[in-house]
Amino acid sequence: MTLDATDLSLTVDGVDHLKDVTASFQPGRLHTVIGRTLAGKSTLLRVLAGLQRVDSGSLTRHGADFLTTPVWRRDTAMVYQQFINYPHLTVFDNVAFPLKRAGVARDEIRRRVQESLARVGLTEFRRRRPSQLSGGQQQRVALARALVRGAGILLLDEPFANLDYKLREQLREEFKTLFSDQGDAVVIYTTTEPAEAMMLGDVVLVMHEGRIIQTGPPGEVYDRPATTTVARIINDPPMNIFTGRIAGGRIAVDDLQVTRVPAHLADLPDGTYQFGLRAPDIALASAGLQAEVTFVEISGSETFVHLALSGTGFVVQIDGVHDIALGDRVSMRLRPERLFAFDHSGALVRSPSSGPGSPEGR
Amino acid sequence: MAQIDIVDVGHTYTAGAEQERWALKPMRLTLEAARTYALVGPSGCGKTTLLNILSGLVKPAQGRLLFDGSDVTALPTKARNIAQVFQFPVIYHSMTVYENLAFPLRCRRWDKARIEARVHQVAEALGLDHRLRQPARRLTADDKQLISLGRGLVRDDVAAVLMDEPLTVIDPQLKLSLRRRIREITEQFRPTVVYVTHDQYEAMSFAQEVLVMKDGRVIQQGTPEQLFEAPASTYVGYFIGSPAMNFLTVERVGGQVTLAGRPLAMAWDVPDAPQIQVGVRPEYVKIVGEPAANVFPTRVRGVRDHGPQRVLEVELAGQLIKVKTPREDGVPATGQILVELPRAKVLPYVDGHLATTPRAADPE
Numbered sequence: 001m002t003l004d005a006t007d008l009s010l011t012v013d014g015v016d017h018l019k020d021v022t023a024s025f026q027p028g029r030l031h032t033v034i035g036r037t038l039a040g041k042s043t044l045l046r047v048l049a050g051l052q053r054v055d056s057g058s059l060t061r062h063g064a065d066f067l068t069t070p071v072w073r074r075d076t077a078m079v080y081q082q083f084i085n086y087p088h089l090t091v092f093d094n095v096a097f098p099l100k101r102a103g104v105a106r107d108e109i110r111r112r113v114q115e116s117l118a119r120v121g122l123t124e125f126r127r128r129r130p131s132q133l134s135g136g137q138q139q140r141v142a143l144a145r146a147l148v149r150g151a152g153i154l155l156l157d158e159p160f161a162n163l164d165y166k167l168r169e170q171l172r173e174e175f176k177t178l179f180s181d182q183g184d185a186v187v188i189y190t191t192t193e194p195a196e197a198m199m200l201g202d203v204v205l206v207m208h209e210g211r212i213i214q215t216g217p218p219g220e221v222y223d224r225p226a227t228t229t230v231a232r233i234i235n236d237p238p239m240n241i242f243t244g245r246i247a248g249g250r251i252a253v254d255d256l257q258v259t260r261v262p263a264h265l266a267d268l269p270d271g272t273y274q275f276g277l278r279a280p281d282i283a284l285a286s287a288g289l290q291a292e293v294t295f296v297e298i299s300g301s302e303t304f305v306h307l308a309l310s311g312t313g314f315v316v317q318i319d320g321v322h323d324i325a326l327g328d329r330v331s332m333r334l335r336p337e338r339l340f341a342f343d344h345s346g347a348l349v350r351s352p353s354s355g356p357g358s359p360e361g362r
Numbered sequence: 363m364a365q366i367d368i369v370d371v372g373h374t375y376t377a378g379a380e381q382e383r384w385a386l387k388p389m390r391l392t393l394e395a396a397r398t399y400a401l402v403g404p405s406g407c408g409k410t411t412l413l414n415i416l417s418g419l420v421k422p423a424q425g426r427l428l429f430d431g432s433d434v435t436a437l438p439t440k441a442r443n444i445a446q447v448f449q450f451p452v453i454y455h456s457m458t459v460y461e462n463l464a465f466p467l468r469c470r471r472w473d474k475a476r477i478e479a480r481v482h483q484v485a486e487a488l489g490l491d492h493r494l495r496q497p498a499r500r501l502t503a504d505d506k507q508l509i510s511l512g513r514g515l516v517r518d519d520v521a522a523v524l525m526d527e528p529l530t531v532i533d534p535q536l537k538l539s540l541r542r543r544i545r546e547i548t549e550q551f552r553p554t555v556v557y558v559t560h561d562q563y564e565a566m567s568f569a570q571e572v573l574v575m576k577d578g579r580v581i582q583q584g585t586p587e588q589l590f591e592a593p594a595s596t597y598v599g600y601f602i603g604s605p606a607m608n609f610l611t612v613e614r615v616g617g618q619v620t621l622a623g624r625p626l627a628m629a630w631d632v633p634d635a636p637q638i639q640v641g642v643r644p645e646y647v648k649i650v651g652e653p654a655a656n657v658f659p660t661r662v663r664g665v666r667d668h669g670p671q672r673v674l675e676v677e678l679a680g681q682l683i684k685v686k687t688p689r690e691d692g693v694p695a696t697g698q699i700l701v702e703l704p705r706a707k708v709l710p711y712v713d714g715h716l717a718t719t720p721r722a723a724d725p726e
Binding site: 173279281300317326 | 533538541542545546549560561562563566567570585586587589590591601602603604605606643644645666667668669670671686688
């Protein structure tokens, strides 16, 4: 039972919320929609759930029109960013609620709720009320309620965005257990975080300004981002993108020679390109390009050092936690073998995973 | 800006009750002037109680609080000359941005020219200098928080800035830019800052020194690097860093620590105790090709792609640990890998606490 969207468009006050969205969502697969805030991810889910109309386009389920199917007949379960539970019901009754409403037999309800609570690790909390639970536990209740129905379409709208990072880390570890075994359900998960898309998705759909700008398996999107925009969205911190010139076997930014031309870019004609380099592919070195530290962040076990190199900003990711003061002068070195090259329009010309003479197929 | 001395301060909300429980166990602590501190810990750890004692909202059951040597324990909040930023922006909605920033100075009867110069200086640092005439109610939540902070900073004699989860109501996407601006501004004006948060990420990114709290006490104080490199307890090893620090139970045979029957060398003295654990960060476990000292055979149990890194879960001597490895290195097809636990990066823990200090004479 595939769910097919074709050219879905929605404009509100002159702004494209959805623009020609075409995608085929497959049963039994996990689809991750990644994009920044306001990219159109939530709007897309709302359209699929029947909570939002569109201006044009079509939506079919197993070949039959789905846009005119009323919400209550769409067989859809949804989990939101905010933890939404019934505050007056126990955890057990919160999860049992959709089954009771559907008139499922009592023994069957008990069996399925227990199974669902076990899956999200809340068995021992079944008699509590949501207010007696932590944020992470409350979101597990909402997840269990969505899972228990065995709905044909499961929509998860940034379910972990409001949790702090230790809880997010823990829930991500359980992703496989949480969402595997959904049978033939179409599962669609939205996120702003590349790590989640990489870990979760069978298929990643990259959204930007209402459009789907690339679709593919996570590894492929990661290794060959079609444009600089995808390259920024699919990396955290966003991929460093800078304009430079290839001339005489060297790459220069303004008048500063930053590195040699690596083998995989050796056959590119001299000229101006946009280059991409991930934050972990720049090293702080004892000798190299002189840059100034403008900001430092620590994310989990990594230090993100923001540098200014004669007017161009770079973010460097180093393993471990390091005390680095703002304003410090440091030396940085680019790893040329990890460079991406894009043309002036931002389209990928060459990635590190492709050899010379093998232009990127699009 | 002031140095803050917390001298034997302790607090209980259940004084006289049969089971008197310390919300804050008596502690001694010095917060240096012009430094930024983060208090971080799970809810109920005592961080908010400590902040409320600094602000004067809570009078401690015992102990003394000194600002630059003078005792402020009995002083009410308004006599302490502190600035506060709360979870929700507290600004005057009926006033413009300018009037909001000028208000504390007008209360102090500064002359008009001096107020104007100072407000412009602070507004420029906040990035709000072009919006001074706008009504404050029109601002977004993150700009309102900046004004809350700015109102504290305009007073150039402020003893300390206290911030209580200031990013709570900020949209996740704006948190980074607001945190960045708060940090830049505090670097420029250099007040003494105490920043309370439950979020490790915020604490580590913001503060020069982090105080990890749990069960009413400070369990470790240090720079972010110190907390990461040498967690004082297994809890800090778990709480700081992602993935958490690995802990392995080891044997002690004679004077030698062993793991899976092989010797494990450490740069630390290991005390004699019935049960010893060692901690090693997933970042420091190295995948190697050849057997050598501190190299152990493992079996891969799980692989998780995080983007540029992969996290492998491997089984070593019947125990699971995580190993971080660059994505480009690939995963060995055999499922069996050798890992090195680098001598300098393996720390001993007894009863959940870091058991010793580094050997002074150690060449490393």
